[in-house]
Structure formats: structure tokens, C-alpha cells
Amino acid sequence: MPQYDKLLMYFSGELKPLSDARLSIFDHGVMLGDMVFEMTRTFAHQPFMLDAHLDRLMASCRFTNIDPGLSRAEIEALTLKVLAMNEGFVEPEYDMFIRHDISRGTVSYYQSAAFTKPGPTVLITIIPLVEYLGRTAKYYEQGLHAVVTPQGAIPSRYLDPKCKTRSRLHYQTATMQAQAMDPGAWAVLLDEHGRIAEGASSNFHIVKGGTIFTPEGHNILRGTCRGYVGQLARQLGIPFVEAPLEPYDVINADEAFFSASSYCLCPVTKFNTQPIGDGQVGPIARRLLQQWSENVGVDIVGQAKLVAERLG
Secondary structure, eight states: OOOGGGOEEEETTEEEEGGGOOOOTTBHHHHHOOEEEEEEEEETTEESSHHHHHHHHHHHHHHHTOOOSSOHHHHHHHHHHHHHHHHTTSOTTSOEEEEEEEEOOBOGGGHHHHTOOSSOEEEEEEEESSHHHHHHTTHHHHOEEEEEOSSOOOOTTTSOTTSOBSOOHHHHHHHHHHHHHOTTOEEEEEOTTSOEEEETTBEEEEEETTEEEEOOSSSSOOOHHHHHHHHHHHHHTOOEEEOOOOHHHHHTOSEEEEEETTTEEEEEEEETTEESTTSSOOHHHHHHHHHHHHHHTSOHHHHHHHHHHHHO
């Protein structure tokens, strides 16, 4: 297993052991959720779509008017440095999350009580992909149950989900509601018009008649893996369309799946208690996962199963 006690992180100008890192309770990120972030995974210890993640990180900083005090090039150089420093503590068969968190720093009227330096909080953390993958490994073969939750997506005019922030209580609420309906269920959030928006920290897709459909990019996080699914579809000659989707469309789909950086693609075989298609993981989801694995040189499903076995 990874040597967690030896992992290092970048913490606002310093390199610290992960076990010693402490964020002030007076930080904007803690008090207000006023923090932008990104989660980038590796394949064979190489960052996957790091450019896209860093571009979105800087776009989120601009949107929220958070000045990280570092250029994009400096953040990229620090990211690669921290990754290289930790690589030896994570076995080759495991991969990692690279996590960026940037806040405005300490809330000004608590500065004296916080015992922190003025300026932004910038964190770069390496997290071994163990629990993330171990929890989802079984779904690659059996699929999962997705449910529409009472908690919906927040309209972009109130809190724009295209900007990736730590203000995520609605995702957590939706997750708890889904689990109250079915302990193994994942949440699907609707927008204010009753259309499918996204999952809790994931994007949602369906397949109908050989075409992949995904919600339009209004009230959703435009995920990097959502975009990569589109690239894979073009590579495989599968039509990929952004369109308004409703629960009716999901119930009558041939397949459905979530996408996110950690597990890449997770099939959905049941929606609001009803089977999707024949209730089995569909051929297009399997083709996408196979091609994704070939492109990155890692057996995505096999790696997740290995992690799950070792976790017991």
C-alpha cells in the first residue's frame, strides 16, 4: 500500500508532510466555501489532462477574483515537482490524485486570531487513488442505481457550477438523499426546469440508438472527463451530442453512465428503480472504457479491481 506517512504537499510556499498540514479555521475556504479546486488523476503516474485542469483552475480563479499569487506556469512547475517527490511512495500499480486548492486566505477580520500570514492559501496535494477506486470497482461489471434527488442543481445565475468551488453542500445533500432512498444509489440532480443537470461531482450521459447524449453545458460543471468522453466517441466513430435531457429520456435510454476523473466512467443499469435497457452494462460503455484504457496504457477496470481486492 502507499506510504501515506511519507507523502509531502505544497502549502503556501512550503513543502510539508501531508500528516502535518493544517488549514486555519479562519480560512475563506473553511468559513465560506470560498475556494476553487481541481482534481487531476494520473495513469501510470503520469498526469492525465493536466493542461485542461490547470486551465480551468485559472479560469475559476479569474471568475472568483482570487489571486493565487502564482502564474499558471509556476503552478504547473510546482505540481510536477510535488508529484515527482511523492512518486516513490506510491507503488507503480496504484495511481494518484493531484489536488489543487486555492482560497483568498484568512478572512481579514480574523487575521489577528488566525496566526497566519496574509495572502492566498495555495495547496497542492498528492492523494493515492485507493479508496476512490476500491469503492467503485464493482460497478464496472454490475452497474449502479441512479436516482433523482429532491435536492436539485443550483441555477448558474446564483452559483455558476462551471466554476469549480468548494461550495458543495448541495452535492452532499443530494448524495445523502440518494443513499436514504437506496444505500448504494448515486444522485442525479435536475435543473430548475426539470432537466437532467449532473451527478454529485460527476457528469451524466445516456446512450440511445447508438448516440451518446449528455446535458448541455449550462447548469453543470463542464467536466474534463465529460469532454474526453466526447473525444473517445469521435475516435470510435460514435455520435456525441449535447442536448436537454429529462428523466423520461433516461428511463427510455439503452445505456447510461457517469463520468469523473477518479473512476473515469461508471455504468448505470437502473434509474429511479427501473432497469435501463436490459439492465446490464451496455456495449458502448464497455467500448469507451476499453479505448480509454488503451489510450492511457492502464487497464482502468483491472486497476480498480486490484485496489478493491487489496482493500479487502
